[in-house]
Amino acid sequence: xxxxxxxxxYLAVAQMWNLLAGYGGxxxxxxxxxxxxxxxxxxxxxxxxGINPFVGVALAVIAPALVAVPTxxxxxRLDGPYFAIGTWVIAESFRLLTTNMDFVNGGAGLTLRAxxxxxxxxxxxxxxxxxxxxxxxxxxxxxxxxxxxxxxxLAAMRDNAIAxxxxxxxxxxxxxxxxxxxxxxxxxxxxxxxxxxxxxxxVAAYSPKWASVCIFIVxxxxxxxxxxxxxxxxxxxxSDRLFGEYGTTYLIVLGIITLLVAIFARGGVWGxxxxxxxxxxxxxxxxxxxxxx
Amino acid sequence: xxxxxxxxxxxxxxxMYAQYALGMTLMFGVMRxxxxxxxxxxxxxxxxxxxxxxxxxxxxxLVIVLLIPIGALLGWALQKGILNRVIGGDELxxxxxxxxxxxxxxxxxQQIWSADSRSLPGGGLESASVNVAGVYIGVLxxxxxxxxxxxxxxxxxxxxxxxxxxxLRAASVDSEAAAITxxxxxxxxxxxxxxxxxxxxxxxxxxxxRATVSPADGPAQLIYAFEAVIIGGMGSVWGSFLGAIVLxxxxxxxxxxxxxxxxxxxxxxxxxxxAGRPQGLMSRNR
Amino acid sequence: xxxAVPILSTHGLVAGYGDFQALFGVDFEIAxxxxxxxxxxxxAGKSTFLRAIMGLLxxxxxxxxxxxxxxxxxxxxxxxxxxxxxVPEGRRLFTGMTVEDNLRVAMDCARSSxxxxxxxxxxxxxxxxxxxxxxxxxxxxxxxxxxxxxxxVAIARALLGQPRLLLCDELSLxxxxxxxxxxxxxxxxxxxxxxxxxLVEQDVGLxxxxxHRLYCMLEGRMTLTGxxxxxxxxxxxxxYFGSHHAVA
Numbered sequence: 001x002x003x004x005x006x007x008x009x010y011l012a013v014a015q016m017w018n019l020l021a022g023y024g025g026x027x028x029x030x031x032x033x034x035x036x037x038x039x040x041x042x043x044x045x046x047x048x049x050g051i052n053p054f055v056g057v058a059l060a061v062i063a064p065a066l067v068a069v070p071t072x073x074x075x076x077r078l079d080g081p082y083f084a085i086g087t088w089v090i091a092e093s094f095r096l097l098t099t100n101m102d103f104v105n106g107g108a109g110l111t112l113r114a115x116x117x118x119x120x121x122x123x124x125x126x127x128x129x130x131x132x133x134x135x136x137x138x139x140x141x142x143x144x145x146x147x148x149x150x151x152x153x154l155a156a157m158r159d160n161a162i163a164x165x166x167x168x169x170x171x172x173x174x175x176x177x178x179x180x181x182x183x184x185x186x187x188x189x190x191x192x193x194x195x196x197x198x199x200x201x202x203v204a205a206y207s208p209k210w211a212s213v214c215i216f217i218v219x220x221x222x223x224x225x226x227x228x229x230x231x232x233x234x235x236x237x238x239s240d241r242l243f244g245e246y247g248t249t250y251l252i253v254l255g256i257i258t259l260l261v262a263i264f265a266r267g268g269v270w271g272x273x274x275x276x277x278x279x280x281x282x283x284x285x286x287x288x289x290x291x292x293x
Numbered sequence: 294x295x296x297x298x299x300x301x302x303x304x305x306x307x308x309m310y311a312q313y314a315l316g317m318t319l320m321f322g323v324m325r326x327x328x329x330x331x332x333x334x335x336x337x338x339x340x341x342x343x344x345x346x347x348x349x350x351x352x353x354x355l356v357i358v359l360l361i362p363i364g365a366l367l368g369w370a371l372q373k374g375i376l377n378r379v380i381g382g383d384e385l386x387x388x389x390x391x392x393x394x395x396x397x398x399x400x401x402x403q404q405i406w407s408a409d410s411r412s413l414p415g416g417g418l419e420s421a422s423v424n425v426a427g428v429y430i431g432v433l434x435x436x437x438x439x440x441x442x443x444x445x446x447x448x449x450x451x452x453x454x455x456x457x458x459x460x461l462r463a464a465s466v467d468s469e470a471a472a473i474t475x476x477x478x479x480x481x482x483x484x485x486x487x488x489x490x491x492x493x494x495x496x497x498x499x500x501x502x503r504a505t506v507s508p509a510d511g512p513a514q515l516i517y518a519f520e521a522v523i524i525g526g527m528g529s530v531w532g533s534f535l536g537a538i539v540l541x542x543x544x545x546x547x548x549x550x551x552x553x554x555x556x557x558x559x560x561x562x563x564x565x566x567x568a569g570r571p572q573g574l575m576s577r578n579r
Numbered sequence: 580x581x582x583a584v585p586i587l588s589t590h591g592l593v594a595g596y597g598d599f600q601a602l603f604g605v606d607f608e609i610a611x612x613x614x615x616x617x618x619x620x621x622x623a624g625k626s627t628f629l630r631a632i633m634g635l636l637x638x639x640x641x642x643x644x645x646x647x648x649x650x651x652x653x654x655x656x657x658x659x660x661x662x663x664x665x666v667p668e669g670r671r672l673f674t675g676m677t678v679e680d681n682l683r684v685a686m687d688c689a690r691s692s693x694x695x696x697x698x699x700x701x702x703x704x705x706x707x708x709x710x711x712x713x714x715x716x717x718x719x720x721x722x723x724x725x726x727x728x729x730x731x732v733a734i735a736r737a738l739l740g741q742p743r744l745l746l747c748d749e750l751s752l753x754x755x756x757x758x759x760x761x762x763x764x765x766x767x768x769x770x771x772x773x774x775x776x777x778l779v780e781q782d783v784g785l786x787x788x789x790x791h792r793l794y795c796m797l798e799g800r801m802t803l804t805g806x807x808x809x810x811x812x813x814x815x816x817x818x819y820f821g822s823h824h825a826v827a
Contacts, residue, residue: 467671473633
């Protein structure tokens with residue numbers, strides 16, 4: 001149960017990050033802002049307004065999408081690395097803001113008591129359905145998006161934003177839409193995740209750990225492809241289960257792997273596999289030569 | 294009076310942030326290389342300094358003398374081993390590589406030094422103060438500010454007038470054109486990163502004298518340095534100094550209003566500048 | 580050719596970008612003090628050829644020889660130390676820096692390389708004589724200069740590297756005819772100091788009148804070479820478009 005929710009949440013946030021960084025060229029290290037906002041929205045809807053959490057998850061997604069609009073308006077002026085750290089500042093601001101709000105019990109966090117009204121079986125069904133819906137919406141939605149008429153524009157933007165712009169792709173608008181969509185998708189994962197956790201606190205929900213999860217999964221799996229994210233999520237999830245008990249040593253190794261992938265294997269595991277095997281399960285990836293020219 | 298005091302404390306705090314921001318101005322503002330591990334390197338140097346001081350019983354000023362070459366060596370290795378392999382074209386690889394480095398460094402430090410906070414004994418320096426027109430000002434914060442001014446002036450002059458500064462500016466604008474003019478861009482970058490991390494060695498000593506450091510502090514320092522650079526205006530050395538002072542004042546005044554709001558106030562000022570004057574207060578508009 | 584020792588020669592030079600091959604076995608030579616023009620259609624490989632000489636593209640060591648020593652694929656900045664500099668296509672000045680700072684980058688590098696300890700021929704003063712406008716504009720950021728003035732800065736920057744071989748990529752590109760005339764008038768003065776020059780040029784007439792010898796490139800190969808005054812127009816047209824070219 002729990003592992004299924006975790007895996008689907010990792011998969012979802014990673015795929016949303018892949019959409020942002022891999023296609024939109026928007027590298028964020030602050031997606032945890034949307035995890036926290038949606039998670040808190042769910043808890044507030046349930047605690048303050050008595051809304052059934054299983055329904056609340058769907059409503060909670062609105063909050064991160066709304067917040068993403070002014071956030072993007074501020075951040076889009078920053079390019080590349082500046083954008084990345086800017087997203088981090090935003091996430092930190094929301095963490096501090098939440099910590100300072102008595103309304104949500106400050107730094108101590110909230111508990112989702114409403115879940116006790118459901119039987120274990122009801123909870124299992126609800127969580128399973130939401131996990132499935134989460135994957136369907138984020139991964140399936142991305143797949144649909146990339147196969148749609150926007151797909152070609154997105155792929156063109158991924159390969160060369162300036163060239164795409166000159167070919168009539170409205171890069172600005174597309175980036176904005178991706179940012180908001182990714183905020184909603186990431187938020188959905190956050191709401192599902194904290195519904196299963198039953199507890200939320202600013203330190204955990206707005207933790208940069210979420211950013212490292214995204215980055216590890218997407219970079220190691222293979223950026224700019226859905227297969228890569230699936231592989232990356234499985235690798236991350238398995239290693240978390242197997243080696244998580246080693247604590248800091250495990251994290252040192254994860255960090256070094258990320259570093260090595262960035263230097264030596266930009267395409268990640270999937271990049272290496274598809275180069276040698278030449279197959280593609282989800283044919284969303286259009287291969288272009290990425291030479292020095 | 295209370296607010297005047299907050300203002301003064303803010304300027305002094307800004308002096309500390311200016312020291313973090315200098316290395317970032319050089320790497321980020323001039324070379325356009327992003328180094329997420331910036332704060333972690335500072336913490337690493339601070340912890341090395343604290344342990345070294347305890348082990349060999351040396352005072353803070355000797356620690357500075359030791360940390361500068363260690364920092365330079367670290368920076369040089371960072372550029373040669375990692376950054377030179379990932380620069381050119383898009384920034385994603387350098388961002389990801391240093392992000393991985395940051396995670397690895399934080400956890401490595403936690404394993405070596407544990408998660409405890411530590412500080413460097415200053416032999417009474419940290420508590421000494423002077424009375425300036427009725428306001429008590431700490432000697433150490435004054436020293437921090439004076440050092441920041443000196444370093445900023447030095448870095449600015451080096452960039453403007455020295456052959457190395459010209460070569461670095463040229464390589465940052467167009468590394469290929471610099472190479473056909475005879476500049477070795479990779480060597481210049483390695484020297485610049487060595488200088489940036491060496492400056493962090495100085496900042497590390499002051500940080501561990503005036504407060505405590507723990508392995509998880511790096512990201513916060515990175516964010517302050519980044520905010521200072523953006524508030525001030527990218528590529529301007531004195532701009533990032535000004536940005537650091539503005540950030541320090543915002544945090545000190547926020548803190549005086551409510552202790553929970555200090556850092557948040559800094560972020561808000563940063564976001565305000567981003568909304569109202571995205572090119573920064575002292576942009577060179579290049 | 581009668582020139583006994585070429586200052587630079589290439590031998591079956593092969594180069595390209597990633598998987599894309601642009602040069603297919605180019606043989607070339609230039610004597611000290613000689614001006615050689617290199618003409619050809621867009622995409623013929625002229626710029627690639629210059630970039631390969633400059634070490635901006637990898638090539639096998641023995642494919643390029645300078646003073647008889649193999650230098651193919653050596654780091655670009657070391658080419659300057661040996662005595663090869665370049666005026667790149669599109670000028671590629673250091674924007675945000677003044678004219679003087681642009682030139683000083685080159686001077687700093689020339690000073691630090693030991694070869695030029697005695698009597699360097701090119702100084703800021705001599706360049707101000709060659710291009711008087713640069714003296715007036717020394718404190719101006721380069722992006723505020725006109726195209727012709729920028730080209731002069733680019734030439735001056737290359738000369739301050741004290742080259743014995745100067746590579747010029749499309750000096751006339753995007754400039755007004757009067758400005759082109761001014762710039763080309765300076766080339767014999769540069770050549771008079773003993774500097775050899777390779778001029779990549781689109782304008783065939785200009786290339787012929789300025790150079791001693793001429794090479795023509797087509798699809799990554801040399802298709803014609805000879806003394807510029809001896810080459811007739813038909814031969815050049817053939818070499819330029821290929822012998823099976825459609826009637827224009």
